[in-house]
Amino acid sequence: MGKFIVFGEEFLSRLREEVNLPELVGRQIKLKRSGRSFVSLCPFHEDKTPSFHVNPEKNTFRCYGCPAAGDAIEWMKRAHHLSFYDAVVALAQECGIPLPAGELEESEDKDLRKRLAKYYQVLKDAARLYEEGLEKNPSGRSYLETTRGLSKVTIKKFGLGVVSTGVVRLLSSAGNETLLGSGLAAKNDAGIYDRFRQRVMLPIVNEGGNLVGFAGRSLIAKPEKAPKYLNCPETEIFHKGKELYGLHFAKPAIRKAKLAVMVEGYFDVICAHQAGDERVVAPMGTAVTNQQMRRLLVHTDNITFAFDGDRAGRRAALSAAAVVLDEIKDGQTARFLFLPEGEDPDSFIRKFGIEAWFSAVDGADQLSTFLGNYIAHKLDRSVPEQQVLAANKAKAILARIKKALLFRHALRLKFEELVSVPLS
Ligand SMILES: [Zn+2]
Structure with missing residues (x-):
């Protein structure tokens, strides 16, 4: 571990502020939204009713059935049985915040x-x-x-x-x-x-x-x-894999609608907000990352992705689906909207209007439908060789799902029916 660092109060408060506590806690236990906070069965005592609360505004947690309470550092200490020092180091790593170097005054x-x-x-x-x-x-x-x-x-x-x-x-x-x-x-x-x-x-x-x-x-x-x-390049304050364009403006609408809409371009976001859909955000000009997905899932359980209706859009959808499969928990949903060939959300909204956009978003494919189409693409079930190819695709998808066991099970049954071979 090298030199022992004396953490300054400013560094510690920065850590407490920058961490997304619901997301951090949500990696260990399943949180459910309840009003402005998140609740769960308490991981620190035998809990019959969900007594454990996480407050996303204050970035604190508190159990009403036992003395567990505190900030992100306290959470790391308790959840991972760490000393204060190790909890701070682990938390800084989790958040991607560089540790103060060496023995620090x-x-x-x-x-x-x-x-x-x-x-x-x-x-x-x-x-x-x-x-x-x-x-x-x-x-x-x-x-x-x-x-x-x-x-x-x-x-x-x-x-x-x-x-x-x-x-x-x-x-x-x-x-x-x-x-x-x-x-x-x-x-x-x-x-x-x-x-x-x-x-x-x-x-x-x-x-x-x-x-x-x-x-x-x-x-x-x-x-x-x-x-x-x-x-901008990566700097000490800008991390492109972490930020979502428009999220600051979109947050209230996302919470209210219980749905976020993820598009590909900055101007897609701006155009949608202007036209009246403020649920829209975008990654930073690259494919969506796991960090961005977790950040969004703190605010809503439902995400609809809108892609351009061309081959690049299909490719982008597959890479987004991979991230969704990594991060999604039972009860959370992702849907996929493919716009007509040659359109992006910006051009679609300007050509067809916001009402057409709203109904397109409402009619987006379920994740399971999108994945099913991907597996069934060019599949002739009377040809065993093709069945094997499809079965391998299906297995690769199922193997990515770590946090949604019911969903994985249901998806496996659907895929087995589709490919006509057992997948376990
Ligand atoms: Zn408790």
Whole structure:
């Protein structure tokens, strides 16, 4: 374990704040939502009725049948029989928060805090410059207002902006370290330079409402000149596998509707929110990750994925299904919507309207139907060779399900019927 670290109070409170306690506890025991909190049979005493409560707002737990109560660190101590020190180390690893290095004095923890505060500040300053940039940039404005059909209110709500030649020079008083550490600047032999140029800028706000990075959509028509979308790199405050675009705005609607809708693109999110569906979120321009899925399942038991109706969409659906199978628990559902060929949620909503979107989402395929179609694809049950191929696909799917035993059982029966061979 190396040197013994003295944890500063600031580091500990950051840990307590950043951890998602319902998600953490939910990895060990099955939690059910009840009003604003989560309940379960208590894992620390012989419990007949669910006395164990987790409060997602305070990030604390409490049992009404025994003395178990506390924060995330206390949970790690009790659930894994760890000392305070080991509980903190394990928790930091779980949350992906780097441990303070070496034998740490409180002053070094303050340094970290200060450094992160500088990142947050410079990102805010950049966001303001990007917003101002939009006023002066007719092609950026026309892209957002005409091509994407976004209103001024929506543009303001999502903090959209434009960068033309860059902002790094204007922000030089922040210092190179901060500009690099925040992800705004990159570095080559000649010095530091703007990572984002000639782009529409989309601020990425984390679940707690803090600006942690940007995504940029190229305004250059030739795709070979610049990638269409560019994100901030991983920084100490931006982790693309963890964040969900739009979640901060979507959370209340998701909780109310008991359903989240996951789309692929940033503008799909923005367009859906503008049109009246605020349940919509997206991963960060990549395939959905397990962390993102767990983050979303804290807020709802039901997720509907919307994919473009092309081959790339089918591929994306398969990789999303794999993550769902890893994470889903009995009682949770995932559904899959495939839009007509050539449409994404943005174009679909603008062409057919929000009511058509709502009914498309309502009519999405169940996960089991989607998987069944995948297995039955080109399957001729009179040909044993094909049956074996299909049976192997089915077994691979069943093997991924770890947290939903009833669902796995029911799915196996369905697959056996489909393939006409036993799968156990
Ligand atoms: Zn208890």
